[in-house]
Amino acid sequence: EVQLVESGGGLVxxxxxxxxxxxxSGFIFSxxxxxxxxxxxxxxxxxxSRINRDGTTTTxxxxxxxxxxxxxxxxxxxxxxxxxxxxxxxxxxxxxARDRHPTSVNNWFDPWGQGTxxxxxx
Amino acid sequence: xxxxxxxxxxxxASVGDRxxxxxxxxxxxxxxxxxxxxxxxxxxKVLINKASILESGVPSRFSGSESGTEFTLTISSLQxxxxxxxxxxxxxxxxxxxxxxxxxxxx
Numbered sequence: 001e002v003q004l005v006e007s008g009g010g011l012v013x014x015x016x017x018x019x020x021x022x023x024x025s026g027f028i029f030s031x032x033x034x035x036x037x038x039x040x041x042x043x044x045x046x047x048x049s050r051i052n053r054d055g056t057t058t059t060x061x062x063x064x065x066x067x068x069x070x071x072x073x074x075x076x077x078x079x080x081x082x083x084x085x086x087x088x089x090x091x092x093x094x095x096x097a098r099d100r101h102p103t104s105v106n107n108w109f110d111p112w113g114q115g116t117x118x119x120x121x122x
Numbered sequence: 123x124x125x126x127x128x129x130x131x132x133x134x135a136s137v138g139d140r141x142x143x144x145x146x147x148x149x150x151x152x153x154x155x156x157x158x159x160x161x162x163x164x165x166x167k168v169l170i171n172k173a174s175i176l177e178s179g180v181p182s183r184f185s186g187s188e189s190g191t192e193f194t195l196t197i198s199s200l201q202x203x204x205x206x207x208x209x210x211x212x213x214x215x216x217x218x219x220x221x222x223x224x225x226x227x228x229x
Binding site: 046106 | 154158164166168211213214218219222223
């Protein structure tokens with residue numbers, strides 16, 4: 001069974017840092033681009049970041065550029081999101097998600113993890 | 123960035139009703155559009171990809187169509203399990219963007 005399990009969320013003060021992890025299983029992790037998507041409480045979905053198969057190419061939404069860093073460890077089947085200089089508006093459930101097809105340029109997210117809640121508050 | 127405008131934001135309907143949700147892209151995205159269903163506290167689930175391709179295991183009462191930059195998700199006969207929030211998402215270009223969501227409520 002293809003599965004993604006996030007961890008690392010919690011309560012952090014504004015300006016603080018947090019590192020999210022996503023454990024992947026049931027598929028060849030190193031074959032897929034991976035993503036982080038977030039959802040503020042009661043709000044819609046927002047794409048945050050992506051990383052290519054070997055970790056050499058990353059892309060970010062403007063709202064997190066320069067503050068967040070995505071990375072992966074293919075030996076451990078793990079995806080990470082290092083979040084620095086956190087703001088109140090970063091409060092959200094953070095989902096890791098996989099590109100559906102390993103070889104397609106145009107791709108959607110499938111599957112998604114269950115999400116981990118990050119709360120930025122003083 | 124490509125803006126995805128989804129309507130309505132909330133929809134009240136009864137079991138058995140035909141339901142239509144619309145998503146309009148701010149520019150051409152070809153057919154690179156996916157529809158997700160999300161239930162409270164759960165991750166989104168893919169219903170339809172490439173505008174009209176039904177995912178394996180998704181009931182045939184769900185269908186998708188397109189006309190230019192306007193995309194439609196139709197539920198032919200609403201079932202109790204369908205009360206949820208639906209999102210469209212374009213995957214034509216980065217940043218990937220979502221519609222604002224449509225919450226389908228019980229009338």
